[in-house]
Amino acid sequence: MPQSFDVIVLGAGMVGVSVAVHLQQRGRAVALLDRKPAGSETSMGNAGLIQREGVFPYAFPRDLGTLLRYATNTAPELRYHLLDLPALAPFLFRYWRNSAPARHRRIAGHYATLIEHCVAEHRELAAQAGALHLLRPAGWMRVYRSQRRLHAALQEAADWQRDFGVACEAFDAHALRRAQPALVGPLAGAVRYLDAVPCTDPQGLVQAYAGLFERLGGTVLQGDAATLREGWSVESAQGTLSAREVVVALGPWALPATRRLGLRLPLAVKRGYHMHYAAGDGPELSEPVLDAEVGYLLAPMRRGIRLTTGAELARLDAPPTPVQLGQVEPRARELLALGDRLDEQPWMGQRPCTPDMLPLLGPAPGQRGLWLAHGHAHHGFTLGPVSGRLLAEMICGQPTLLDPTPFAPARFA
Numbered sequence: 388m389p390q391s392f393d394v395i396v397l398g399a400g401m402v403g404v405s406v407a408v409h410l411q412q413r414g415r416a417v418a419l420l421d422r423k424p425a426g427s428e429t430s431m432g433n434a435g436l437i438q439r440e441g442v443f444p445y446a447f448p449r450d451l452g453t454l455l456r457y458a459t460n461t462a463p464e465l466r467y468h469l470l471d472l473p474a475l476a477p478f479l480f481r482y483w484r485n486s487a488p489a490r491h492r493r494i495a496g497h498y499a500t501l502i503e504h505c506v507a508e509h510r511e512l513a514a515q516a517g518a519l520h521l522l523r524p525a526g527w528m529r530v531y532r533s534q535r536r537l538h539a540a541l542q543e544a545a546d547w548q549r550d551f552g553v554a555c556e557a558f559d560a561h562a563l564r565r566a567q568p569a570l571v572g573p574l575a576g577a578v579r580y581l582d583a584v585p586c587t588d589p590q591g592l593v594q595a596y597a598g599l600f601e602r603l604g605g606t607v608l609q610g611d612a613a614t615l616r617e618g619w620s621v622e623s624a625q626g627t628l629s630a631r632e633v634v635v636a637l638g639p640w641a642l643p644a645t646r647r648l649g650l651r652l653p654l655a656v657k658r659g660y661h662m663h664y665a666a667g668d669g670p671e672l673s674e675p676v677l678d679a680e681v682g683y684l685l686a687p688m689r690r691g692i693r694l695t696t697g698a699e700l701a702r703l704d705a706p707p708t709p710v711q712l713g714q715v716e717p718r719a720r721e722l723l724a725l726g727d728r729l730d731e732q733p734w735m736g737q738r739p740c741t742p743d744m745l746p747l748l749g750p751a752p753g754q755r756g757l758w759l760a761h762g763h764a765h766h767g768f769t770l771g772p773v774s775g776r777l778l779a780e781m782i783c784g785q786p787t788l789l790d791p792t793p794f795a796p797a798r799f800a
């Protein structure tokens with residue numbers, strides 16, 4: 388006899404775990420299935436930022452100068468596997484079109500309705516999970532090497548503050564040296580986002596939320612989502628599970644999973660790498676810092692200083708090519724006293740992307756009892772708890788925190 392649940396959630400990253408917690412809190416009997424322990428993939432190795440300022444999802448560049456620079460395939464912030472470009476071209480074309488200023492602004496209007504809740508929803512779950520100690524005091528900064536780019540960033544920050552309530556603080560070179568004495572390189576200034584919250588152990592936070600799920604009576608099981616059968620049933624290490632409803636929260640692996648289910652969704656991945664470093668001599672870095680003109684981020688974490696890279700376009704199963712890490716490490720050493728590398732190999736993760744930069748949240752078109760919760764790209768760690776709540780409210784037929792229509796998977800049907 389299969390073990391029977393109300394809902395099976397496939398994938399125990401930040402998104403799947405958050406969906407599972409919110410469903411369990413609403414009285415559903417939930418099984419959370421993953422082939423690995425909770426938070427072992429993309430939700431582990433990210434930069435750990437809960438990005439309250441992230442109201443504009445990352446757009447594809449439109450200006451000729453940047454496009455020509457990217458065409459050389461030497462820019463540290465964006466790289467691509469040449470042989471994978473033909474397969475990625477339809478996705479990239481739609482992404483590029485949606486990045487036109489007017490469309491991007493419309494998309495940001497929808498995205499902001501999710502982003503505005505990210506810190507409150509994380510704090511709520513972290514408090515219940517006893518994990519508030521994994522969240523640093525609010526604030527992280529983008530630093531700029533040139534006056535020209537700093538000036539543009541200050542203008543953008545003022546627009547975000549006016550239109551979306553994104554609180555920020557500006558620093559010139561002098562004020563930056565006082566505010567963040569760990570930064571030693573030649574910098575023009577910075578913008579600090581005052582309401583965004585850094586996490587010092589992203590996997591630890593996902594695991595704390597998974598622990599909360601189990602304390603609420605939820606069941607965590609190991610198994611392969613590829614064994615999913617319509618109806619719905621799936622094989623786990625503890626036998627067959629069945630449920631009326633199933634949620635695909637498989638992050639980048641939603642692409643093969645939804646294909647197997649006959650859905651043709653325009654998904655792709657942007658890969659990223661990280662490496663930890665021992666702290667060098669000098670003052671401690673007390674908040675994450677993005678070197679915005681080079682394209683990497685330094686975040687003080689439990690394990691050391693985590694350097695995360697920009698984006699790499701390749702197919703899902705392509706082998707790792709951590710070229711960008713080698714490019715940016717010397718640039719990072721210009722800004723901060725970094726000690727030795729602490730990891731044997733660079734870590735690689737894959738940001739699960741849609742061409743309109745909005746996640747997929749809601750019922751799958753034409754498949755009764757199938758729900759989707761993926762495609763959070765650069766902000767899945769930020770948005771997991773908001774998306775989890777929204778999807779649980781939809782599944783349970785409750786009033787929703789915000790209008791889910793812009794995120795409906797049916798937009799791609």
Ligand SMILES: Cc1cc2nc3c(=O)[nH]c(=O)nc-3n(C[C@H](O)[C@H](O)[C@H](O)COP(=O)(O)OP(=O)(O)OC[C@H]3O[C@@H](n4cnc5c(N)ncnc54)[C@H](O)[C@@H]3O)c2cc1C
Pocket residue numbers: 397398399400401402403420421422423424425426427428429430431432433434435436437438610611612613636637638639640657658659660661695696735736737738739760761762763764765766767768769770
């Ligand atoms: C370098 C980098 C930096 C980033 N920085 C940030 C940041 O600062 N802030 C932010 O908000 N976001 C950031 N992101 C993005 C963020 O990490 C992702 O959007 C987010 O982790 C996606 O979460 P997820 O739960 O959808 O996917 P995942 O965390 O990948 O979870 C998917 C789960 O599915 C499981 N799975 C896959 N296939 C199967 C199968 N066949 N059977 C069973 N289980 C399966 C996996 O084991 C995994 O646990 C960053 C990403 C990268 C790469």
